[in-house]
Amino acid sequence: PLDWLPQVWNRLLDLSPYEQELEEQGVELYRYAGRAVGAVLPWRRDAVAAVLLRSPRAGEAVEFLFFLGEVTTAATPAPTGSVPVPLRLGPITIAKAELNLPGVDGSLEILAQAMAQALPQGLVAALSQAPEPVRTAITTVAAMFGIPLSQDGTSVQLVVEWQGVPAPLAAGAREQTRSPGGLSLVTVPLSQLGDFLSSMAGRALIRPPYIPIPLAVSEGASLVGASAFHAQGISGAGVKIAVIDVGFQGLAASQARGDLPYSLVTRDFTGTGIETGYYHGTAVAEIIYDIAPGASLYLIKIGNEVDLDNAISYCISQGVDIINHSLGWYNTNFYDGTGVVGDIVRRATAAGILWVQAAGNDARKHWEGYFSDTDADGWLDTELTFTASAGDNSLLYLTWDGWPQTSDDYDLYLYGPDGTLVASSTKTQGGSEEPTERVSVTLPQSGTYRIRIQLASGGPKKLELFSIYQELYPYVSSSSIPAPGNAAEALAVAAIHWNQYTSGPAADYSSRGPTGDGRQKPDLSAPDNVTTGVPYYAPFPGTSAAAPHVAGIAALLLSEDPALTLSQLRSRLLAQCVAMGDPNTYGAGRLEAAPQGPTPLPDLVIQDISYSP
Structure with a gap:
């Protein structure tokens, strides 16, 4: 048994001399303390x-x-009945959260179960000390669910959404930051994750951080009327414009080229540096600067919803007029x-931003529909696939109509070719968890990969599935706008080449x-x-590039008439659109703005002419 290895590994033959031949034969070796100490049994992982x-x-x-x-060793088969075979990752089996x-x-809970299964209590304080197969399995589980691990593998990062007055944290957890919306970003020692979850259960909602996704797959300035x-x-x-994004790599080079000014302001809420991560935010800012070169730019880097909430407080304190958010x-x-996230948008717009x-x-990476199971095998009848x-x-998101907490329980499976x-x-989902x-x-x-959805318990619900990187077959284009573009307060921008x-x-x-509740968008x-x-980002496709054109024009309109209220500015933007067709595709149409122009002089009327020598 794997849990015997800490006591007996130094009494076992080092299989390193046979490693290449064994692996060529198809044997999966198990390593402990840097040595190949055994072969994994195909029938007992x-x-x-x-x-x-x-x-x-x-x-x-x-x-x-x-x-x-x-x-x-047969591959884990695709489901044929109501009970799926659990996923196996090296020395651990990923079972239903218990x-x-x-x-x-x-x-x-699944990550805590995996830790308990792979590492006996107290064996290691950090993942870096664990055998290589264990490290791989645990990091795979964390990545699969989007749970951030520290670089050294000693801790995880979680969000605590307090339901009342914040209370002291348990099991070695440490609060990194707290936002005005009652969200705490917390680090928890990986070795104490199970204890932390048990001690905090029922006191708050605890989940991995929401992670924003850049919405990207300069001829536009003249098209929207900037000239x-x-x-x-x-x-x-x-006018002050904030670009809230996940990274501004290449910023210094952009400034050196003259594509962005040296006078801009930067703020990093992630602690990882403004120029690390993505180039995405820099490309967005360049478009805004091309259209509104006189505006004051604020480049703000975030990594989760707690950062976003704190960024809004910063924008309000700085008197920011416009926020561009090209993230989903x-x-x-x-x-x-x-x-x-919708509440964070509303806090910004309530401040006049x-x-x-x-x-x-x-549009091609989304599917929605009601759970249908005509053969009563527990699985969604619709077979969803993608090619890769x-x-x-691959990154898949599934949710269903049961927000904010639900007892209807669905599970998501991905099968290979x-x-x-x-x-x-x-x-x-037992009644106090989000339906995700x-x-x-x-x-x-x-x-071709197959996506299968199982109803573990509860009743049939409307489902929403997003595939971030691959197009789905079949796909459903309607209602494919992610948060916060589906909030009424956000000005959602569609893209035309x-x-x-x-x-x-x-x-x-x-x-x-439309949105999930039937409103017209974009x-x-x-x-x-x-x-x-x-x-x-040369060229820069996607609605990520479309949005900053609107933000730039909004700055020009506000610069021309600083007395405009938020409602008036929004109305003026929409009034300067040319209708293109379906409002749930184009919204009010393509933006073609124009200045109001100088106030004309009154007509000159000559009433009398006289002459004096």
């Missing part, structure tokens, strides 16, 4: 076959290990504008409305696929 040191029959024992490679702790997201403003000397002067948030509501939001690029190459990343179970999310499942995985094979701007159609990936359209000077 929690045990290994090992050879004792100084055994008189050591040679025969090693030959037996070669025999293990000849044993047929504890059902009130208010605790099931993914955290006419510039001709009248209107540049956005006196998934599994934070039923795509109806409610929830934590215009929130310009990318509508999303998910080996090494690609050969029928192998590649990833699964089997959280337990999520998997993230690096795909092992090229081919710049070279088809006057004729259309909308970009095939541009997310469509609000308007702007060009994308425009040029920036930023690596990976």
Whole structure:
């Protein structure tokens, strides 16, 4: 058994001399303390076959290990009945969340179960000290559910959403920061995760952080009317625009090229540095600067919803007029504008800030429908697939109509081209948990992958599924706008390729409305696929590029007429759109703004003429 290894590993034969031959034979070796100490049993993943040191029959024992490679190890099969085979990752088996702790997201329970299964209590304080197969398995579980691990593997990062007055944290947890919305970003020692969850259950909602996704898959300035403003000397002067994004890599190079000014302000709420991570925010800022070069720019880096909430407080304190947010948030509501992220938008707009939001690029990466199970096998009848190459990343988000907490329990499974179970999310929803499942995985094979959804308990509900990186088959374009673009207060921007701007159609990936509660969205359209000077974003496709065109024009309008209220500014933007067709595709239409122009002089009337020498 694996839990014996800490006591006996130094009495076992080091199999390193046979490693290459054993692996070529198909034997999966188990390593402990830097040594290959045994072969994983195909029929029992929690045990290994090992050879004792100084055994008189050591040679025969090693030959037996070669025999293990000849044993047929069937891939985890696709489901044929109501009970799926659990996912196996090295020495651990990913089973259904067992504890059902009130208010605790099931993914955290599964990670705690995996830790308890792979590492006996007190064996290691940090993941870096664990055997390599254990490290790989635990980090895979954390990544699959989007649970941030510290770089050294000693802790996890969680969000505590207090239901009342915040209380002291238990089990070695430490609060990193707290937002005005009652959210605490907390680090918990990985070795004490189970104790922390048990001690906090029922006191707060505890989950992994929501993670924003850049909505990206400069000819646009003149298309939206910026040139006419510039001709009248209107540049956005006196207006403050914040770009809230996940990274501004290449910022210094952009400033050196003259694509961004040195006068801009930066603020990093992640603690990782403004220029680490993505180039995305830099490309967004370049578009705004191209349109409104006189505006004051604030580049703000975030990594989760706690950062976002704190960023809004900062924007309010700095007198920011406009926020551009070209990020999407998934599994934070039923795509109806409610929830934590929607509330953060409302806090900004209540302070008079215009929130310009990318509508999303998910028209072909989204499916929705009611759970239908005509053969009563417990699985969704609709077979959902996508095609990908080996090494690609896959990120799937599933939610259903049961917000904010539910007892209807669905599970999400991803099967590879050969029928192998590649990833699964089997959280337990017992009445105090959010209705969400999520998997993230690096795909092992090229081919067609199958997504299966099982109803573990409860009744049939309407489902929403998003695939962030691959197009789904079949896909449903309608209602594909992620948060916070589905909030009424956010000005959601669809995308039209710049070279088809006057004729259309909308970009095939541009997310469509209506919202989950039936409201029309997006609000308007702007060009994308425009040029920036930023690596990976030349050209820059996606609604991420469309939104900053609107933010820039909004700055010009406000610079021209500083007395405009938020409501008036929003109305003026929408009034300067040209209708293109379906409002749930284009909103009010493509933005073609124009300045009001100088106030004309009154007509000159000559009433009398006289002459004096």
